[in-house]
Amino acid sequence: MTTPRLSRRIPDLVPSPIREILAVIDRPGMISFAGGLPAPETFPKLDLSAVPPECLQYGPSEGEPALRQAIAAQLRDRGLDCTADQVLVLSGSQQGIDLVAKLFVDAGTRVAVESPTYLAALQAFRFFGADFAEFEPATPAAIAGAAFAYVVPTFQNPTGRCLDDAARRALAAACDAEGVTLFEDDPYRDLDYTGGAHRPVCADLRAAPWIYQGSFSKTFAPGLRLGYLACAPEFVTPLTRLKQAADLHSNRVSQWLVLQAFGDPRRGARLREFAGWYRERRDTFAQHLARHFAGLARWELPPGGLFFWLELAAGAALDTRTLLAPALERGVAFMPGEPFHAVEQPRGAIRLNFSHAAPDDAGRGLGILAEIVRDAVARL
Amino acid sequence: MTTPRLSRRIPDLVPSPIREILAVIDRPGMISFAGGLPAPETFPKLDLSAVPPECLQYGPSEGEPALRQAIAAQLRDRGLDCTADQVLVLSGSQQGIDLVAKLFVDAGTRVAVESPTYLAALQAFRFFGADFAEFEPATPAAIAGAAFAYVVPTFQNPTGRCLDDAARRALAAACDAEGVTLFEDDPYRDLDYTGGAHRPVCADLRAAPWIYQGSFSKTFAPGLRLGYLACAPEFVTPLTRLKQAADLHSNRVSQWLVLQAFGDPRRGARLREFAGWYRERRDTFAQHLARHFAGLARWELPPGGLFFWLELAAGAALDTRTLLAPALERGVAFMPGEPFHAVEQPRGAIRLNFSHAAPDDAGRGLGILAEIVRDAVARL
Numbered sequence: 001m002t003t004p005r006l007s008r009r010i011p012d013l014v015p016s017p018i019r020e021i022l023a024v025i026d027r028p029g030m031i032s033f034a035g036g037l038p039a040p041e042t043f044p045k046l047d048l049s050a051v052p053p054e055c056l057q058y059g060p061s062e063g064e065p066a067l068r069q070a071i072a073a074q075l076r077d078r079g080l081d082c083t084a085d086q087v088l089v090l091s092g093s094q095q096g097i098d099l100v101a102k103l104f105v106d107a108g109t110r111v112a113v114e115s116p117t118y119l120a121a122l123q124a125f126r127f128f129g130a131d132f133a134e135f136e137p138a139t140p141a142a143i144a145g146a147a148f149a150y151v152v153p154t155f156q157n158p159t160g161r162c163l164d165d166a167a168r169r170a171l172a173a174a175c176d177a178e179g180v181t182l183f184e185d186d187p188y189r190d191l192d193y194t195g196g197a198h199r200p201v202c203a204d205l206r207a208a209p210w211i212y213q214g215s216f217s218k219t220f221a222p223g224l225r226l227g228y229l230a231c232a233p234e235f236v237t238p239l240t241r242l243k244q245a246a247d248l249h250s251n252r253v254s255q256w257l258v259l260q261a262f263g264d265p266r267r268g269a270r271l272r273e274f275a276g277w278y279r280e281r282r283d284t285f286a287q288h289l290a291r292h293f294a295g296l297a298r299w300e301l302p303p304g305g306l307f308f309w310l311e312l313a314a315g316a317a318l319d320t321r322t323l324l325a326p327a328l329e330r331g332v333a334f335m336p337g338e339p340f341h342a343v344e345q346p347r348g349a350i351r352l353n354f355s356h357a358a359p360d361d362a363g364r365g366l367g368i369l370a371e372i373v374r375d376a377v378a379r380l
Numbered sequence: 381m382t383t384p385r386l387s388r389r390i391p392d393l394v395p396s397p398i399r400e401i402l403a404v405i406d407r408p409g410m411i412s413f414a415g416g417l418p419a420p421e422t423f424p425k426l427d428l429s430a431v432p433p434e435c436l437q438y439g440p441s442e443g444e445p446a447l448r449q450a451i452a453a454q455l456r457d458r459g460l461d462c463t464a465d466q467v468l469v470l471s472g473s474q475q476g477i478d479l480v481a482k483l484f485v486d487a488g489t490r491v492a493v494e495s496p497t498y499l500a501a502l503q504a505f506r507f508f509g510a511d512f513a514e515f516e517p518a519t520p521a522a523i524a525g526a527a528f529a530y531v532v533p534t535f536q537n538p539t540g541r542c543l544d545d546a547a548r549r550a551l552a553a554a555c556d557a558e559g560v561t562l563f564e565d566d567p568y569r570d571l572d573y574t575g576g577a578h579r580p581v582c583a584d585l586r587a588a589p590w591i592y593q594g595s596f597s598k599t600f601a602p603g604l605r606l607g608y609l610a611c612a613p614e615f616v617t618p619l620t621r622l623k624q625a626a627d628l629h630s631n632r633v634s635q636w637l638v639l640q641a642f643g644d645p646r647r648g649a650r651l652r653e654f655a656g657w658y659r660e661r662r663d664t665f666a667q668h669l670a671r672h673f674a675g676l677a678r679w680e681l682p683p684g685g686l687f688f689w690l691e692l693a694a695g696a697a698l699d700t701r702t703l704l705a706p707a708l709e710r711g712v713a714f715m716p717g718e719p720f721h722a723v724e725q726p727r728g729a730i731r732l733n734f735s736h737a738a739p740d741d742a743g744r745g746l747g748i749l750a751e752i753v754r755d756a757v758a759r760l
Contacts (some may be wrong), residue, residue: 002559004589004614005527007486007508013621023440035438043436046633048428056423056601058415060403091471091605091627098626101509106387122624127389127482147385179382209384221436223632225471234384241393245504246478247471251631252603253426 009127021324025333032221032367033052033352034333036157041279042274043221046260048253055252061244063089064255068263071214071228072264079203080212082230088239091250093187093215097121099358100211101128101181103235104147108330112146116309116349118157118185121150132342138167142173147179148211154198155188158340158351159301159309166294175208187215187227189306190222190271194281196303211235218306219271224254278306278355285354288363292370296377297376306355309337312348314377319346326372332365382387389507392429401704405713411745413732414713416686417531420659422654428633433601435632437487443469443608444635450642451594451608457619459583460592462610468619471630473595475605477501480563480591483615484527491528496689496720496729498537498565501530512722518547520554530559534578535568538720538731539689540682548581555588562588567595567607568685570651573659576683578747591615596638598686599651604634658686658735659754665734668743672750676757686735692728694757699726706752708733712745 025032062068068087074081076180090096097120105111107129113122115134125132135142143149151164151171163171175182182346184202192198200367202210213229231239243249286301289308293299298312312318320336327334337349357365405412442448448464455462456723470476477500485491489510493502495514505512515522515529523529531551533543544550555562564582571577582590593609595650600606611619623629641647666681669688673679692698700716707714716727 002556002561002589004561004585005484005489006618007482007484007489008488010483010618013618037438040433040437043433046428046436051426051428053420054603055425056426056546056603057420058417058597059603091631094625095627102387103390104385104387106389110388120625120628127625176382181382181384207382209382218439222438223434223436225627225629225631238386238390238393239670245500246472246505246626247475247605251471251605251634253633254631311654333579361611 009129012126012199014123021333021335024328027331029331029333030333031357031361031363032333033354033357033365033369034335035356036353037356038222039217039274039355040275041277042219045256046257051253051256055256059249059252061240061249063087063250064252064259065283067255067259067262070259072230075212075230079199080230081163086233086236087228087230088236089250089255090213090227090229090243091227092217092222093126093185093213093229094120094350095243095246096211096213096227096229097124099184099229099239099246100148100250101125101130103238103248104181105130110146112140112143112149112180113342114151114156115159115342117150120340121185122340123149134342136156137163137171140171144178146180148183149175150183150185151201152185152188153201154186155191155302155305157188157305158335158337159265160300160305160307161309162196162198162303162367166200168199169204172201172204172208176206180208182210184210184212185211189214189220189291190219190275191278192275192280192304194303200329209234219274220258220261224251224257226250226254226258238259281355281359284359285352285362288359288366291363292366295316296370296373306353308352308354312350312354312373312377314373314380315348316346317380318348320348320350323350323372323376327369330368330372332368334369376377387507393508394462394503400628401713401715404708410711410713411737411741411751412713413734413737413742413745414715415736416733417736418598418602419657419735422599424637426637430547431633431636435577439629440631441620441629443467444632444639445629447635447639447642450488450639452610454642455592455610459579460610460679461583463470466613466616466727468616468623469608469630469635470607470623471627472597472602472605473565473609474500475623475626476591476607476609477504477565479609479619479626480528481505481510482622484561485510485619490526492520492529492560493722494531495538495722496538496727497530497715498532499719501565502720502722505530506618508752514722517543517551520551523554523560524558525644526560528563529555530563531566531581532565532568533581534566535571535682535685537568538687538715538717539686540680540685540687541580542576542683543581545579548579549584552581552584552588557595558585560588562590562595564592566589566592567598570599570655571658571686572655572684573662576682589614599654600641602637603632604637606630606634606638618626661735661739664739665732665742668746671743672746676750676753686733688732689736690730690732692730692753694760695728696726698728698756700728700730701754703730703756709747710752714749
């Protein structure tokens, strides 16, 4: 067999640990805190009896005009000054990350990221050769010189943290002052357990270019792979061309289904009902955590999203990746914290999804996980 | 407004002329020979009443196991030795082109392509920095030194040409001898108006690595954005990781619908019926062509696919891109031939889709187009 000549980028193509873990969590009896699966209870009943036949034909790369209008109207409600022309429908918001990486990142391009941040964004930026600069949104001096700053301000994955107004204004001001494009990723905003406006950071920019993206995976159905981005006018043309080259356009039946949901007068009430369901899961999980992890870790109650972020008392002495094999062996899956950082070194933090496991399983799984942490700490 | 710092690749990001033309062909009265839209008459009736609820959740990056098995079985029937493990479901076969470009192409990587070839493949390879080498499948010496050779052997877009067995064997032998990976793109094989085995070129490789891809856009529905690739075992892992980073996974409802079609005993008969419909359109179009373009161009009756390729008698003296504005002005859309070549220079050839326009419109449109060509030739 001949050895193929691959791109220089391929050796850096490490597997997504999330996807690798998802591959084993279907094992019977496995208790999973690993993924970020939305609850199936929140999924819609599909009615395709009324899907217009033109949805089966090729469609526009930018997305269906009516859906782009509905998205733009929603974004204006959030405070973002944008029109339908600035909206691009995506095949899931992961695609937005790929397109933005293509738009900006060459080998050595500086990309400013939070630490920790969404790991699949790190992977995509790294694949195109990003040189990461880590920044704190509230004190964002480190974004200087970056091609763009990537931020998940609202119920971040993995920390669950929501930026307050001061941090949002500080980040926007720094982007304006430094001329750094802001790439704001906002998939979790509707999983809100406390209320609040959570004004997009992009809405407060005065000079810096911006890209804002959202997802229908958490509030409609991930299996339909649909998201969107909106952006400053100068990015619309290049991003549309990149979208064409990536997959021509997004699934039109999915777009039609999501558009129907936009027009459903009960949608707001349904989203609030789902948030209530998730909040209940979160609160029960917090009780289990207090029982099993008191003294062993610190955490905050996430005001939204799907995750608890546990900073173990052992700190950076502990590489949580070493906990994964013993945990999986005892039937518990979780996400080590290290891959959520641009620099993968021992961090002593783990990410736990609180919504997927049934409450009793969650308690049992957390008990097992606490034992594993305690054992590992004893061996340090 | 700050000027953003974009990737060095972005200035090369030229618009897809097809997509630009598609934007105007919706004008009332426009006769379009430009796109490659499948006939809506061939689209399935969607029944989503039985979609399993798990299709709404996140799914595997590789695709649904049952669909991968069905695809592998079909590929074995075509002569390709492969298992379900080697199959990756794609969000349309355009995505396969993007993934293969990511897998192989750095700035300056040599990529062997036919001339002409599918223009959206040229665009994707060019975006990643490909240095093109043009080759003839029947005499493929020019593939030497390429990272891969891209070929559409069966009812090619744009020429409609189908490689004979000797050319297929010559190409396979050259890939083996030179150690060049073969990337075979096969979206049109079911639009077959003459019959024949059209054994995949990949099936005859003995040593060279390979990637073979197909589409459900032409035989099911393009709006669902679903395709697939199969590949040599060493490519499965990197391509799966690239797919993860691009969009996590493909739409699961689409995958389920296509899987149902695989199990439909009437599917073979339906595909033959559609091919008959397209063949009739082709034959009527050929009559109109003979009436309007005799002496003005040469062409062959395409044995499959969706296009006639007209080599104008004026030859490379004529840049057919200059014909587009006057044609659109008179209500006729077509595809200039130049963008289908790695080197965009005047070629004197045009691509005409024969299936979209109703037969009477096609005759009228061809009459107008012939006048425009005649006028342009008179001014040379």
